[in-house]
Amino acid sequence: MSADKNILESLNKIDLFSQLFNNMSDLVYVTKVGKDGKFSYVLANEPATSFSGLTTKSFGKPLEEVLPKAVFNIIEAKYKQAIDSGEPITYEDKILVSPSFSSNKPNNKYAPGQLVYWESTITPVCNQNGECTHLLAVVRDITERKERENELKRMNDRFELVWNSAADAMYTFDRHQNFVSVNKSFINLLGWTEEEILNDRTISIIPMNSKEDLKEIINRVKNGEVVPSHEVQRITKHGKLIDVLASYSPIYDGNGNWDGAVAVYKDISERKKYEEQLKHHALHDYLTGMPNRNFFSKMLKEEMIRAEKSKRTLAVFYLDIDKFKVINDTLGHDIGDELLKEFSRRVKACIREKDLLARIGGDEFGILITNLYDKKKSIEIAERILSSFRSNWLIEKHHIRVASSIGISFYSPPYKQDEKLLLKQADIALYKAKEKGRGNYQVY
The missing domain is CATH 3.30.450.20 (PAS domain)
Known part of the structure; x- marks a missing residue:
């Protein structure tokens, strides 16, 4: 059994x-x-x-x-x-x-x-x-x-392709603000290699004057806010400041806790350069490169405010080229343009570095002389300008005799002219100089 x-x-x-x-x-x-x-x-x-x-x-x-x-x-x-x-x-x-x-x-x-x-x-x-x-x-x-692994790899590959194909510079950083990853556009824009930027914690792309702003941005991102595009400057590897549009989005870990952010930089250096060119063209004369009437009026208003506070005097010169129309009609506009350029160069050489010369229009120029202790200083400048015209003028093989008439007005607090009246007074003094026979200056 x-x-x-x-x-x-x-x-x-x-x-x-x-x-x-x-x-x-x-x-x-x-x-x-x-x-x-x-x-x-x-x-x-x-x-x-x-x-x-x-x-x-x-x-x-x-x-x-x-x-x-x-x-x-x-x-x-x-x-x-x-x-x-x-x-x-x-x-x-x-x-x-x-x-x-x-x-x-x-x-x-x-x-x-x-x-x-x-x-x-x-x-x-x-x-x-x-x-x-x-x-x-x-x-x-x-x-x-x-x-699952292959699908994750495909997703990572697609992300990597998008990440490194993006025209904008992108990078991620952790909760300690250390770099975690950078894309190729970041490397191209800022100059550091991925190895350098990830391994050297001393590298900073933030200018000193932007560090406080960045702290505020980090606090906003920590609170779950997406910080939209705003203009900032960043430092390249070679120490150059570049203008970018920056935006920030928070990153969270598996538990939903804030774990860093992704930053996107759009290079706007060319745009800023173009804007500066537009601004320059809007405020400067295309022919002589000197400031134009708009810039002159703007600076005159600002300097009048300063003069009132400092109790100093400023002077406004209005000057033109005597009989310029005759020269222009006789020798042609090309010669006239070259004469205007040479005229502005000679006048510029006669004034102080801090004084402003502007082309008001045609052959009319304005000079703003600031921070005068003595009105005689402006008279010396006027005489120096007139003297500079007496030497020989050779324009495109043409020997030309050039003279100028100058009208001068003063702003001396507590007098209360506005900038338009001050310019008008200088213009009246200019025509008085012409009545006196040209080639001289007159004070309003």
Whole structure:
């Protein structure tokens, strides 16, 4: 009775092992290592036989007769590697499901031609003499994991492509305001390599006068605010200040905590340069390069306010070229233009560096002389200007005699002229100089 019980228990154990063995989701193969070095399957669980298309006739045969050649070549190499190492080895591989795969099995989840990823662990089984007699291969389906990894890689690749194809400079920083990543446009715009910017914590692209503004921006981003585009300046590797439109967006960690931000810089250097050119053209004469009437009027208003506060005197000169129309009509406008350029150069050389010379229009010029302690100083300047015209004028091989008339008005607080009246008074003095025979100055 006892013997029968032992037999029954053994049969039950075998049955339990068989159920567990065949219900495993992993593919399990037991392979015999022949004396001739050839391999043959001696045991495989249900998922393994189902996937590989093995039948009862497949067991005991050399693997090269059972498996497709490409599959056999991979397995043979790995088996030999496990035998040589004497230890378990693990590797990943991908296999196209064989067309001979049995599609009528109820648990079949693979379609012929499907690409399946596997993680295989091969363990050598040795006898008492240390000879490898069998190999245990446990093959795990990691297709879902690999597909997730591949999709993540595709997403990262797409992000990397967009990140480095963006025309705007972009970078991310952590909660400690250390650089985490930079794109190619950032490198091109600011000059540092990615290695330099990520490894050298002493590098700063923020000018000293912008550090307080950045603190305010960081606080806003910490509170979840997206800071829209605003004009700032940043420092390049070579110390050059560049103008950019900057925007900032917060980054959060997996727990929803603030973890840094992404900054985007749009280079507006060319735009700023163009704006400066437009501003310059709006306030300067295109021919002589001198300030124009608008700039002169603007500066006159500002200097009158300063003069009132400092109780100092300022002078306004109105001057033109005597009989310029005759020269222009006789020798042509090109000669007239060159004469105006030379006229402005000579006058500019006669005034102080801080004084302002402007072309008011045609052959009329204005001079603003500020911070006068003595009105006689302006008279000296007027005489110096008139004297500079007495030397020879050679314009495009034409010897020309040039003279000028100058009208002078003064603003001396507490008198209350406005800038228009001051200019009118200088203009009246100019015509008085012409009535006096030209080539002289008159004070209003």
